[in-house]
Amino acid sequence: MKRYGHLILVLCVVLISCSVILGYSAEQDKTSREFREQFIKDFNRTGMDTAIGDAMMLRILVESARCKRGVEVGSYNGFGAINMGIGFERTGGHLYTLEINSRRVKECRENLRKVGLEKTVTCVEGDALKTLKTLKGEFDFVFIDAVKQDYFKYLKLIEPKLKPGAVIVADNVISYAGAMKDFLDYIQKSPNYDTVIIRASMEKRDGLSISYKLK
Numbered sequence: 001m002k003r004y005g006h007l008i009l010v011l012c013v014v015l016i017s018c019s020v021i022l023g024y025s026a027e028q029d030k031t032s033r034e035f036r037e038q039f040i041k042d043f044n045r046t047g048m049d050t051a052i053g054d055a056m057m058l059r060i061l062v063e064s065a066r067c068k069r070g071v072e073v074g075s076y077n078g079f080g081a082i083n084m085g086i087g088f089e090r091t092g093g094h095l096y097t098l099e100i101n102s103r104r105v106k107e108c109r110e111n112l113r114k115v116g117l118e119k120t121v122t123c124v125e126g127d128a129l130k131t132l133k134t135l136k137g138e139f140d141f142v143f144i145d146a147v148k149q150d151y152f153k154y155l156k157l158i159e160p161k162l163k164p165g166a167v168i169v170a171d172n173v174i175s176y177a178g179a180m181k182d183f184l185d186y187i188q189k190s191p192n193y194d195t196v197i198i199r200a201s202m203e204k205r206d207g208l209s210i211s212y213k214l215k
Helices: 002-030 033-042 052-064 079-091 102-114 128-134 148-161 181-189
Strands: 069-073 094-099 121-125 139-144 162-171 193-198 208-213
Touching: 002 033, 033 079, 052 079, 052 139, 052 162, 052 208, 069 079, 069 128, 079 094, 079 102, 079 121, 079 139, 094 102, 094 128, 102 121, 121 128, 128 148, 139 148, 148 162, 148 181, 162 181, 181 193, 181 208
Parallel strands: 069 094, 069 139, 094 121, 139 162
Antiparallel strands: 162 208, 193 208
């Protein structure tokens, strides 16, 4: 009986060790480049999501500018946040993504968890016109993709917290130029910014404004 008891103990230790190893492998897998790129490729996107080319452009901007603290206004289900989150993870930074719809907040958080970015990206629930005021510290990256007529309001709320050298990106600036005229007039004419409008993707036949804060 003692011999069998020892054998059972050994088997228990082996099973526990295997469980730990398998669990660790699963954690490693969801943070691997291959897993994440496949997750992005298979993502169930809708017309509300950031275009694939635009999302990659955002990631590249975050990485190339070595941004450390970012804000996304309008999370939806987290497709853009995942792409930017990968960039912020590589720079050792953090992204706050703001979403008013509680259902979308849950989807966003779950998608971030699936790719192991829940520690790099924080999804904040609430109206961005209110939650932007609660964010502490300085920021060096902003992506605006929410209520089009409120773009200027979003910018003015976050502007005092923007460091010189910050990058500000706004989506849908061609299709909704009329709705955000005050934002575009300001960001293009202000001596504090250099701004260009580009098309990183033809998926939606729209464009992004990319601005660099000079001072």
